[in-house]
Amino acid sequence: MAEFDLEQELQRMRRVREKVLSEDALQTTAPPKRALAPEEIGHVAISDELYVSTTEHCIEVYIPEEKRNEVAVSEYVVIPLKYQPYKIFARLKKLSYRKRDAIDDMSEIHARLNLEQVSEDEYIEIAELEPISMVGTQDARPAEVRYLPKPNTIVRRVVDADEIKTGLDIPQSGLFLGYVSVNGERITVKSQLPIPYYLINDTSKTGDPLLFTHTLIAGMSGRGKTHTSKNFLRQVVGSKYKMERRSGAEREPCLVIIDPDNEYWGLKDENPNLSSDNEEIVNLKAVGGKCGGIDSRLNVFIANEEGKKYAGSDRYTNFTIPFELVQDFPYLIAGGELNEMQYDGLVRLVQEFFKTATAKTYAKFHQFVEDEGNTEKFLTTFGIHEGTLRAIRRRVSRSYFQKIFDQGANPLTKIYNEAFNEGAVSVFPTDHLSEEGERVVVLTIMSMVADAKTKAMDDREWGTQLGRIPVVLAVDEAHSYLTKSETAQDKIIVEKFIRAAKQGRKNRLGLVLITQNPQDVNDGVLSQISTKILLGMDSEMAEKVNAPKHYQKILPYFEKGRMVIHSPDNSHPLELRGLDFCVVRH
Numbered sequence: 016m017a018e019f020d021l022e023q024e025l026q027r028m029r030r031v032r033e034k035v036l037s038e039d040a041l042q043t044t045a046p047p048k049r050a051l052a053p054e055e056i057g058h059v060a061i062s063d064e065l066y067v068s069t070t071e072h073c074i075e076v077y078i079p080e081e082k083r084n085e086v087a088v089s090e091y092v093v094i095p096l097k098y099q100p101y102k103i104f105a106r107l108k109k110l111s112y113r114k115r116d117a118i119d120d121m122s123e124i125h126a127r128l129n130l131e132q133v134s135e136d137e138y139i140e141i142a143e144l145e146p147i148s149m150v151g152t153q154d155a156r157p158a159e160v161r162y163l164p165k166p167n168t169i170v171r172r173v174v175d176a177d178e179i180k181t182g183l184d185i186p187q188s189g190l191f192l193g194y195v196s197v198n199g200e201r202i203t204v205k206s207q208l209p210i211p212y213y214l215i216n217d218t219s220k221t222g223d224p225l226l227f228t229h230t231l232i233a234g235m236s237g238r239g240k241t242h243t244s245k246n247f248l249r250q251v252v253g254s255k256y257k258m259e260r261r262s263g264a265e266r267e268p269c270l271v272i273i274d275p276d277n278e279y280w281g282l283k284d285e286n287p288n289l290s291s292d293n294e295e296i297v298n299l300k301a302v303g304g305k306c307g308g309i310d311s312r313l314n315v316f317i318a319n320e321e322g323k324k325y326a327g328s329d330r331y332t333n334f335t336i337p338f339e340l341v342q343d344f345p346y347l348i349a350g351g352e353l354n355e356m357q358y359d360g361l362v363r364l365v366q367e368f369f370k371t372a373t374a375k376t377y378a379k380f381h382q383f384v385e386d387e388g389n390t391e392k393f394l395t396t397f398g399i400h401e402g403t404l405r406a407i408r409r410r411v412s413r414s415y416f417q418k419i420f421d422q423g424a425n426p427l428t429k430i431y432n433e434a435f436n437e438g439a440v441s442v443f444p445t446d447h448l449s450e451e452g453e454r455v456v457v458l459t460i461m462s463m464v465a466d467a468k469t470k471a472m473d474d475r476e477w478g479t480q481l482g483r484i485p486v487v488l489a490v491d492e493a494h495s496y497l498t499k500s501e502t503a504q505d506k507i508i509v510e511k512f513i514r515a516a517k518q519g520r521k522n523r524l525g526l527v528l529i530t531q532n533p534q535d536v537n538d539g540v541l542s543q544i545s546t547k548i549l550l551g552m553d554s555e556m557a558e559k560v561n562a563p564k565h566y567q568k569i570l571p572y573f574e575k576g577r578m579v580i581h582s583p584d585n586s587h588p589l590e591l592r593g594l595d596f597c598v599v600r601h
């Protein structure tokens with residue numbers, strides 16, 4: 016092997032480098048002589064190809080040395096087209112160093128050179144862009160990317176709120192969700208004001224209020240789901256929506272909140288840690304965000320269960336689940352332990368009981384089912400097998416049923432007008448209940464809402480009432496109730512909800528599902544949800560909830576307040592910074 020001549024190799028390298036530099040110069044038809052302004056990050060380069068198409072794009076930016084330490088992936092940039100009245104709006108998706116040919120890392124020369132002699136200037140820094148849209152000077156709406164930027168055009172960060180709003184296609188008003196951000200920080204533009212992000216909420220414009228195509232708030236425990244939900248639900252209070260059916264009357268929604276941790280009654284109070292001259296609050300109000308307790312609009316409804324006591328809000332109304340609702344929802348007494356045949360048998364018995372019962376109570380039903388005098392009839396007339404009947408009897412006599420049904424005054428079927436009233440916020444805490452009691456209560460409320468929004472329930476006063484007004488049903492820890500589980504009873508609930516969700520737009524039902532286990536929520540239900548608010552979560556969860564690809568790997572790093580909003584009918588997916596305070600007591 017010929018001896019390695021370091022001197023000669025260095026000379027060769029110098030020559031190649033000069034050639035590379037002169038090629039650079041050739042490509043640079045009009046090299047930017049002046050120094051780049053602070054917002055400028057580099058210019059469009061061609062390392063291999065520069066192209067846009069209807070499927071893929073390749074736009075690369077040469078990052079000069081003086082800018083290398085200040086660019087980060089995910090930043091938003093624009094490239095003026097110059098020959099068309101558009102700018103390309105893009106996200107910086109990848110940063111890389113490329114080798115200049117002469118100092119290929121694998122070459123012999125490199126191995127023999129002292130490492131310190133090879134500095135980063137021997138490499139080229141390139142940023143790859145993901146073009147998102149084209150923003151015009153006048154057009155309010157963004158267009159798809161269809162023109163090619165000229166080589167060497169200077170690329171700069173966004174400097175104008177309108178570039179962001181148009182580029183990402185963000186609604187101008189609606190329900191406030193947070194401020195547009197990148198890498199955990201709000202985007203700052205010339206005006207210095209953060210850019211508010213809204214969910215479309217206007218019935219008079221095209222496109223429905225997105226609340227009625229349902230919302231998922233997902234994230235790992237402690238990452239701020241409840242905080243985010245309260246801030247979000249507070250924005251909904253006071254909105255008015257046109258009822259499609261009822262001759263287009265405008266009505267305020269009733270918010271029904273299933274609250275397993277007794278956290279939502281604080282919506283009635285001011286946040287005691289906030290002063291109204293707080294700069295953030297002034298900001299929030301300036302962009303139309305709502306803040307502050309809703310006071311007497313909010314009612315806390317406490318289900319009675321024998322032996323259980325509620326502690327929390329100082330103002331609340333007790334109620335009970337009347338057994339007569341089992342006529343509409345027989346699965347309330349089925350639990351997960353009956354197989355399909357046993358469940359069918361139970362439904363027969365429930366129907367038979369309500370046909371003849373004078374007192375529609377659990378105690379009477381229990382008697383009816385247990386009555387040995389009826390056994391023969393059950394076996395022959397209803398064709399229920401003996402073993403099946405035994406299983407049903409075992410199930411129906413579970414002691415917790417007599418503790419949760421018919422517990423005194425205020426059956427839910429009588430106080431419906433208070434609980435499901437226009438403009439009301441009705442909070443149903445359940446953490447004081449036993450596990451079985453909680454299941455009965457939550458499933459009852461959810462079923463009433465779902466049925467009233469899918470069937471004409473005019474023979475039930477509560478059904479008529481719920482059908483008449485927009486309803487927003489928020490369910491915290493939703494994975495517990497809309498599960499994947501395949502028991503006969505769960506399937507009924509889930510199917511009911513899928514049906515109700517599908518008709519949400521028409522019937523004005525909006526679901527807000529809050530969960531740390533989206534993987535346990537039934538896929539059919541998840542697929543009905545158009546708006547996802549994603550808080551910190553591991554990448555497995557991110558994948559499961561179909562987070563936009565480019566956020567899946569970074570969601571695990573999201574600290575409190577950082578979220579991704581994925582709502583195709585509202586805007587491009589993007590990162591938001593929620594408020595770091597709760598607009599009500601939390």
Ligand SMILES: Nc1ncnc2c1ncn2[C@@H]1O[C@H](COP(=O)(O)OP(=O)(O)O)[C@@H](O)[C@H]1O
Nearest residue numbers: 235236237238239240241242575576594595596
């Ligand atoms: N954006 C935020 N800024 C500051 N504190 C927050 C934020 N989000 C949540 N927190 C606080 O973190 C704690 C957990 O939040 P929480 O909403 O209860 O989480 P999760 O419901 O996801 O378990 C609460 O004390 C809450 O006040």
Ligand SMILES: [Mg+2]
Nearest residue numbers: 240241276491
């Ligand atoms: Mg929570």
